[in-house]
Amino acid sequence: MDFLNPVINGFAVVLEPMNLLYCLIGVVIGMLIGVLPGLGPAATIAILLPLTYNVEPVTAIIMLAGIFYGAQYGGTITSVLLRLPGEASSVVTVFDGYQMAKQGRAGTALGLASIGSFIGGTASIIGLTFLAPIVASFALDFGPAEYTALALLGILLVATISSGSKTKALIAAALGLLLATVGRDIFTGENRFTFGSLELADGIDFVPIAMGIFGLGEIMYNLEERHRAAKAPSAVANVRPSRRDLKQASGAIGRGSVLGFFLGILPGGGATIASMASYAMEKKRAKQPERFGKGAPEGVAGPETANNAAATSSFIPLLTLGIPANATMALMFGALLIQGVTPGPQLVEQDPGLFWGVVNSMYIGNILLLIMSLPLVGIFVKILRVRAAILAPITALITLLGAYTINNSMFDVTLVVVFGIVGYLMKKFGFEPGPLVLAFVLGSLLESSLRRALLVFGGDPLGFFGRPISATLLIVFVLVAALPGIRSALAKRKAIVPAGTAATEIKEKV
Amino acid sequence: MMHFPTRRAVLGAASAITLLAMTACGNVSGGTADSSKYPNGPVTLTVGQAPGGSTDLIARAVSEGAAKTLGAPMPVVNKPGANGALASKEVAGKPADGQNLLLLTASLITITPLAVTADEAVNIDDFDIISGLSQDDYVLVASEKSGFKSIKDVTSAGRNITYGTTGVGTGSQLAQTVLFKQANVKGTDVPFDSGKPALTAVLGNQVELATIQLGEAMPQIEAGKVSPLLVFSEERNSFLPDTPTAKESGYDVPVAQYRAVAAPKGTPKEVKDKLVAAIQETLKSDSYKEFNKKNMLTPKEISGEEVVTQWKDYAAKYKALVEKYDISLAGNK
Numbered sequence: 001m002d003f004l005n006p007v008i009n010g011f012a013v014v015l016e017p018m019n020l021l022y023c024l025i026g027v028v029i030g031m032l033i034g035v036l037p038g039l040g041p042a043a044t045i046a047i048l049l050p051l052t053y054n055v056e057p058v059t060a061i062i063m064l065a066g067i068f069y070g071a072q073y074g075g076t077i078t079s080v081l082l083r084l085p086g087e088a089s090s091v092v093t094v095f096d097g098y099q100m101a102k103q104g105r106a107g108t109a110l111g112l113a114s115i116g117s118f119i120g121g122t123a124s125i126i127g128l129t130f131l132a133p134i135v136a137s138f139a140l141d142f143g144p145a146e147y148t149a150l151a152l153l154g155i156l157l158v159a160t161i162s163s164g165s166k167t168k169a170l171i172a173a174a175l176g177l178l179l180a181t182v183g184r185d186i187f188t189g190e191n192r193f194t195f196g197s198l199e200l201a202d203g204i205d206f207v208p209i210a211m212g213i214f215g216l217g218e219i220m221y222n223l224e225e226r227h228r229a230a231k232a233p234s235a236v237a238n239v240r241p242s243r244r245d246l247k248q249a250s251g252a253i254g255r256g257s258v259l260g261f262f263l264g265i266l267p268g269g270g271a272t273i274a275s276m277a278s279y280a281m282e283k284k285r286a287k288q289p290e291r292f293g294k295g296a297p298e299g300v301a302g303p304e305t306a307n308n309a310a311a312t313s314s315f316i317p318l319l320t321l322g323i324p325a326n327a328t329m330a331l332m333f334g335a336l337l338i339q340g341v342t343p344g345p346q347l348v349e350q351d352p353g354l355f356w357g358v359v360n361s362m363y364i365g366n367i368l369l370l371i372m373s374l375p376l377v378g379i380f381v382k383i384l385r386v387r388a389a390i391l392a393p394i395t396a397l398i399t400l401l402g403a404y405t406i407n408n409s410m411f412d413v414t415l416v417v418v419f420g421i422v423g424y425l426m427k428k429f430g431f432e433p434g435p436l437v438l439a440f441v442l443g444s445l446l447e448s449s450l451r452r453a454l455l456v457f458g459g460d461p462l463g464f465f466g467r468p469i470s471a472t473l474l475i476v477f478v479l480v481a482a483l484p485g486i487r488s489a490l491a492k493r494k495a496i497v498p499a500g501t502a503a504t505e506i507k508e509k510v
Numbered sequence: 511m512m513h514f515p516t517r518r519a520v521l522g523a524a525s526a527i528t529l530l531a532m533t534a535c536g537n538v539s540g541g542t543a544d545s546s547k548y549p550n551g552p553v554t555l556t557v558g559q560a561p562g563g564s565t566d567l568i569a570r571a572v573s574e575g576a577a578k579t580l581g582a583p584m585p586v587v588n589k590p591g592a593n594g595a596l597a598s599k600e601v602a603g604k605p606a607d608g609q610n611l612l613l614l615t616a617s618l619i620t621i622t623p624l625a626v627t628a629d630e631a632v633n634i635d636d637f638d639i640i641s642g643l644s645q646d647d648y649v650l651v652a653s654e655k656s657g658f659k660s661i662k663d664v665t666s667a668g669r670n671i672t673y674g675t676t677g678v679g680t681g682s683q684l685a686q687t688v689l690f691k692q693a694n695v696k697g698t699d700v701p702f703d704s705g706k707p708a709l710t711a712v713l714g715n716q717v718e719l720a721t722i723q724l725g726e727a728m729p730q731i732e733a734g735k736v737s738p739l740l741v742f743s744e745e746r747n748s749f750l751p752d753t754p755t756a757k758e759s760g761y762d763v764p765v766a767q768y769r770a771v772a773a774p775k776g777t778p779k780e781v782k783d784k785l786v787a788a789i790q791e792t793l794k795s796d797s798y799k800e801f802n803k804k805n806m807l808t809p810k811e812i813s814g815e816e817v818v819t820q821w822k823d824y825a826a827k828y829k830a831l832v833e834k835y836d837i838s839l840a841g842n843k
Contacts, residue, residue, distance in 0.1 A: 143716035144700075184592070187701055189625040189678040189840040198599065198630065201592035340562040346710055408587055448703075455700045456672055456716065 006348075007129060010356020013058055014364055019357065022059045026066020027365050031373065033067070034074020034086045035380040039218065039395070041071040041087075045331045046214040047395060049207055049338065050402035057339035058354045062361040064335050068328055069121060069311045069362065072271055073369045076113040076304055077377055080106055089271035089307040092279040096292060096299030103295050107374075111241040112297055113304035114373050116253045120309035121366040123257040124264065128316050128359055132348055135320040138469065139345030142321075144452035145464050149473035151446035154323045155439060156480055157266065169435045172426065176439030179204055180447070187451055199411045206334040207406055208415035209440060213433045214327070215399045216416060217423020219392050224428075241297075249301035252282050256302040260309025265316050270326040274310035275303035312362055318343055319355060323442070327434040330441050338406070548608055548781045549582035555611045555771075556587050556601050558594025558618070563704075564725060564805060565594075568643060568769055569613040571801045575792025580784065593679065594618045595632050602636040606774040608781035612637070616768035617681050620825040624832055625679030625839040634821055637772035639814035640782060641789045644807040646767040647724045647743045648685055649750065651709075651736040656718035661693075661739045661759050664719070670696045674708040674720035677701050679839055682708070682721040684828060685742045685756075685765040691835040692761045712736050723767065724749060725806040742766060749806045763831070764824075768810060770817045786814075 013019060033044045045064050052060030075087030080097035093113065100109040155173065182193045183203025194200040241249070256278045263274040282302040283292045292299050314325040315332075322344030324330040336343050341354060348355045403416040426433055457463030465471045555573050559565040569586045577584035589597040594615055604610040614637065623631035652658035656671075664671060673690075675683035678701055690697040697719075702708040705722040712720045713735055724747060730736045731750070738753045742765040746755055756763050771789060773782070792798055793811050802809055812820070832839065 140710070140714035143711065143714055184626075184678075186678060186703065191627075196629075198592045198596045201595070201630070202590070340560065342706070407591070408589055409591075452700055452702075455698050458670070458698070 006352040006356050007360070009353065010360040013353050013357030014062070014361045018056075019059050019062055019361065020364065022055070022063040023066050023361050023365050024368060026063035027070035027073075027369050027372070029063075030067040030070020030072075031074035031077075031369070031376065032380065032383065034071035034076075034090075035078050035383060036086060036391075039222070040214075041068045042210075042328045042331055043214045043218040044071075045328060045335070046207075046210040047399045047402060049211065049331070049335055050405045052335060053338060053406065057336070057341050058357040060335060060339060061332065061354070061358045062365075064332060065315070065358055065362060066365045068332075069308060069365060070369060072304075072308045072311050073114065073117055073373050074380065076117075076300075077110065077373070077380055080109045080113070080300070081377070087271075089275045089311075090304070091272075092275050092303045093300055095279070096294070096296045099293065099295035100297070100300065105295065108241045108245050108297065109300045110374060110377065112245060112249050112301045114370055115241070115246075116249065116256060116301040116305035117308040118366050118370045119253050120257045120260050120305035120307075121312050122363065124261045124309045124312035125359060125362045125366075127261050127313060128319075131316060132320050132355070132359070136345055136348035139349055141469055142345045143467075144449045144456060145467050145470040146473065147322075147445060147449035148453050149464065149470040149477065150321060150323055151442045151449060153473055153477045153480070154442045155446065156477060165430065168431045172431045172433065173435040173439035176436040177443040179209065179436075180440050180443030186448060199409070203444070204415065205407070205412065206330075206441065207338065208403055208412045209419050210331050210334055210437060211399055211403055212416040212419025212421075213423035213426070213437060214331070216396060216420025217427060217433065219396050219399070220420060220424040221427040223388055223392050245297050249297045251285075252278075252298035252302035253305045255281060255285075256305030257309045260306035261313045263306070264310030264313030264325070266325065270314050270328075271307040271310045274306040278302040278306035308366075315359075315362075319347060319358070321345060322347075322445075324438060327437050330437050333441060546780060548778075548784055549580050550607075551609065552583045552585055553577075553580060553609055553611060554587055555584055555613060556589055556597045557613045558589060558591070558597030558615070560590045561588050564646060564723065564807075565613060565615055565769060567801075567805065568807070571798055572613070572643065572771065572789065572792055575795055575798055576785075576788040579788035579791045592630065593622055595622070595626075595630060598632045598636075601772070602632075602774055604774050606638075606776035606778075608773055608777050608785060610774065611640070611785070612772045614639070614770050614772040616766075616770075616821050616824065617679075619821050620828055621681055621684050621765075621839075622679045623825070624684070624828060634818055636775055638775055638777045638782060639817045640771040640773055640785045641793075641814060642810050642812040642817040643769045643771065643793070644802060645743065645810040646769070646807055647741050647747045647750075648681055648721050648765055648767070649724050649727050649731075649741050649747075649753065650686070650689070650719060650721045650739045651712055651727050651731065652719050652739055653712045653715045653717070653736060655715040658718065658739060659737055661754075664739065665693045665695055667695070670698060671719060672698045672700055672717040674711045674717040675699055675701050676705045676708050676722060677703060681742075681765045681767055683839055684832075685763055686719070686721050687837050687839070688763040688765075688831050688835060689742075689756060689761050691837060692763065709736070728806055743808075747806075748808065764827075768817075768821070770814070782814075 014023070029044065030041065033039045033041065044067055052064065071087055072089060075085060075090035076093055076097070078084045078086040079090040079093040080101050083094055083098040085091045085094055097109045100106065182200055184191055184194070184201045191201065259278050259281065260274040263277060264270060279299060279302060282298045283289050286292065286296070286298065314329055317323045317325045318329045318332055322342065324333045333343060341347070341351060400413055400416060403413045404410065406412060423433055453464065454461070464474060555569050557566050557569045566586070566588060573584040573586050589600060591597070595618060598612060598614065598618060601610055601612040618632050619634045658664050673686050675686060677683065683699065683701065687699060700717050702711060705726040708720045709722050709726060709730060711717045713730060721742070727736065728749065731738050738750060740754050740756050740759055741747050741750060742756050742763060744755065744757060744764045746753070773785070793809070
């Protein structure tokens with residue numbers, strides 16, 4: 001059982017009082033921003049990045065991870081009580097959760113969501129625990145060629161699975177790739193797009209981009225949006241779901257865990273897609289689908305389980321491969337880099353304390369959330385009444401102060417403001433900021449790995465196919481790229497057979 | 511600040527009340543008239559590298575000791591960017607009153623100018639060097655799969671060899687490109703972002719050789735995962751006594767990373783003397799010696815003048831070497 005030793009040592013790391021405290025702070029902040037519509041975990045992590053700078057890397061990541069999965073819990077509360085999803089990943093919870101609240105079963109809905117979230121999250125952590133060492137055993141086989149293939153695959157998946165308009169996602173991704181080229185060429189020392197500025201010689205830092213686009217941009221955009229006034233919340237009673245409810249929801253929780261786990265691992269996937277897929281799946285499986293939208297407990301338990309499972313499992317590609325699966329993970333990537341930790345296959349080996357500390361903190365965090373989420377419901381609902389006009393200037397100030405402290409540089413503050421405006425305009429015109437940020441992160445990885453790989457291969461591109469891991473990844477890349485074409489060809493065929501159409505329709509709803 | 515008003519300040523106050531503030535300010539930060547009061551408030555030590563790296567660690571070890579002797583706090587401020595050029599240019603532009611210091615790395619003066627444009631290069635004449643600190647040696651390591659156990663194995667391999675460097679314009683790149691030319695071995699230079707990824711690439715047999723700083727390579731050398739072929743210092747390194755130098759093996763390529771504390775040009779002599787004394791005392795302390803040992807740094811505690819002469823010599827030598835062998839550090843174009 002040698003493999004379990006570092007896992008157990010990881011618990012020792014989590015149980016250090018400092019780490020426990022930051023885990024608690026993380027999940028509380030996470031729940032809080034989960035409750036607040038508009039301010040998502042990506043924005044919050046972007047804003048808080050500089051604050052983590054002076055604490056130990058493990059502690060910092062434990063807190064940031066707490067914010068991420070804590071937000072999944074928080075988002076449920078307002079969905080159920082106020083019909084106001086705090087997070088995109090809790091949108092589908094509104095359908096049945098609010099109906100249940102109207103029927104006086106708000107407590108049951110919240111209880112089911114909490115239990116489901118806990119089980120989904122925990123299942124994903126267990127998956128992560130067993131999967132990570134397997135990936136890590138290949139760690140040293142990951143050379144420039146493998147990273148090239150991974151980055152290619154990552155960019156493709158981000159572009160194809162994004163939720164909004166594909167063209168706009170591609171435009172945003174292209175902008176991200178362009179921004180990634182700024183700075184001194186690391187192979188020739190040539191300056192690219194620096195306009196003679198020494199500040200740009202190392203390229204644009206990831207953090208000001210993230211803080212601007214996700215932080216400041218979101219804040220400005222939210223100021224413009226008029227939120228629906230918070231109505232008096234329904235009374236919450238009877239938090240513990242009855243045995244009957246639990247029995248009814250147990251299947252949904254089980255399926256949600258598995259579905260969420262796999263959708264979370266996929267680049268471009270994540271909590272939102274997982275929750276929607278789970279809702280669609282539950283509805284499809286139900287004996288009486290007409291109950292959905294009228295307060296079906298599975299309609300709450302399934303998606304809430306899936307979004308938490310996905311939130312947790314999206315750490316897998318980041319921590320084991322160094323490939324962020326979604327925008328929030330890209331921010332985690334940035335946070336790790338600030339701390340001098342490069343996420344990737346080597347992480348488990350080189351820094352087991354950090355790796356297992358973070359992974360195991362999620363067990364603790366989920367337990368904390370389970371204990372806290374219900375008693376705190378009343379407080380969080382009150383916080384919703386704080387006006388945006390008060391909240392926005394405070395968060396904007398924290399963002400700008402934070403931007404200065406990273407490198408003690410006013411230039412970074414200017415960058416944050418510039419990217420804040422970019423982020424605001426992007427949101428306003430319906431461009432997702434996610435593809436931009438992901439392409440920015442993966443773009444520099446792709447470029448440097450590709451050039452490095454070609455140097456090693458002596459300029460022969462066939463070298464990529466001579467290595468098992470990179471060859472496999474490239475085949476997957478080709479398959480994914482060809483998939484839409486194959487699918488539409490299949491759909492055309494099926495259109496002739498009437499039975500087939502129904503199946504594709506449901507799939508599209510997913 | 512004004513407990514002991516100087517005659518100048520009193521005169522200033524008498525002549526014009528509006529000038530008082532300016533005169534007082536002059537006394538505080540101008541320093542020329544009143545450097546006996548040094549240090550006047552915190553002395554900032556700027557580092558052009560990110561926190562956690564060896565340059566940053568050295569800065570923190572120095573500041574910890576020197577702050578005590580100087581009797582003023584000495585915060586370390588990291589301003590990473592352009593290999594340290596950004597921080598250097600900023601400190602060079604600060605008033606020369608000893609309140610702003612820089613931890614200067616030799617490669618920025620001796621090697622980086624070979625890879626970047628002239629206006630980006632940092633000139634050592636913009637600074638008064640306070641004291642040299644230490645020498646950080648580069649070691650050439652070979653991957654397990656390459657089978658190289660000595661530099662002879664490399665030179666007699668008779669094929670193209672891939673080698674990782676820690677980036678363009680670094681000592682690691684210069685040392686290896688020159689070595690390969692002198693040994694007449696064909697090689698492909700594969701730049702990585704820093705020492706750690708270069709070492710990982712050797713561990714994973716992605717490249718056959720790499721030159722990295724000793725402190726970084728030592729754990730893997732001790733674990734037997736990579737073989738040390740030679741060190742680029744002029745004399746054998748005390749932490750790796752069995753590994754020959756490049757010189758012993760017949761190659762004229764002395765490269766190491768040196769570090770020194772610098773102040774903006776024109777810092778008053780009394781201020782410099784105080785700083786030299788404070789730093790000397792720190793360097794003599796047991797805790798600093800322990801720090802050097804732990805990080806495999808060889809003390810090189812020479813005077814500021816010696817630093818300038820030596821670094822300029824190295825810069826000239828490297829320039830001659832790359833010209834002689836027609837090497838472009840910004841190669842791979």
